[in-house]
Amino acid sequence: MRTLAHILDVAQAAQLPLRRTSRASEYRSHCPFCHDDARHWHLYLSASKDAYYCHRCGAHGGVIQFYATLHELSFAQAKERLYPAGKTRKRHPAESLSPEDLKRLGFLSKPWVRPPHLSEREWQTYRQHCLDWIWSAWKDHETWERAFTERMERHFRACDERASLKHVE
Numbered sequence: 001m002r003t004l005a006h007i008l009d010v011a012q013a014a015q016l017p018l019r020r021t022s023r024a025s026e027y028r029s030h031c032p033f034c035h036d037d038a039r040h041w042h043l044y045l046s047a048s049k050d051a052y053y054c055h056r057c058g059a060h061g062g063v064i065q066f067y068a069t070l071h072e073l074s075f076a077q078a079k080e081r082l083y084p085a086g087k088t089r090k091r092h093p094a095e096s097l098s099p100e101d102l103k104r105l106g107f108l109s110k111p112w113v114r115p116p117h118l119s120e121r122e123w124q125t126y127r128q129h130c131l132d133w134i135w136s137a138w139k140d141h142e143t144w145e146r147a148f149t150e151r152m153e154r155h156f157r158a159c160d161e162r163a164s165l166k167h168v169e
């Protein structure tokens, strides 16, 4: 079983805005390849075909080509990133967290192995929920850590300023 990478996910990860068109599963966006400006929506994305086409510069292709052009990779490199060797499904971003990262979040093991009482389908659903959950916990953690670091930096800057004032006196 092979789950394809979705072109809309790739577009969203690259922070391209998406706008529905009148056709089902078709979206428009700014073309990142010909630097379509914010007023124009020349890039068409098909969610059902996982394909793209720009009505301005003519750039077109499937999801791997899209990913390759966006990230300036060769087709083979893009394919390897989207479909890592030996893995037939798309990697969840939470899967790239290290065991230390997971421990910091309070997760002791990776939910990577299917318990025998779940069917493959139930397992995929369960696993997806776990990964989404871990990923959102990680994002929160990062936000917290960033805020903490900024607070500490402000604190140290204030200390430094006080120290240099004293030095001048």
Ligand SMILES: [Zn+2]
Residues within 6 Å of the ligand: 031, 032, 033, 034, 035, 036, 042, 054, 055, 056, 057, 058, 059
């Ligand atoms: Zn274009």
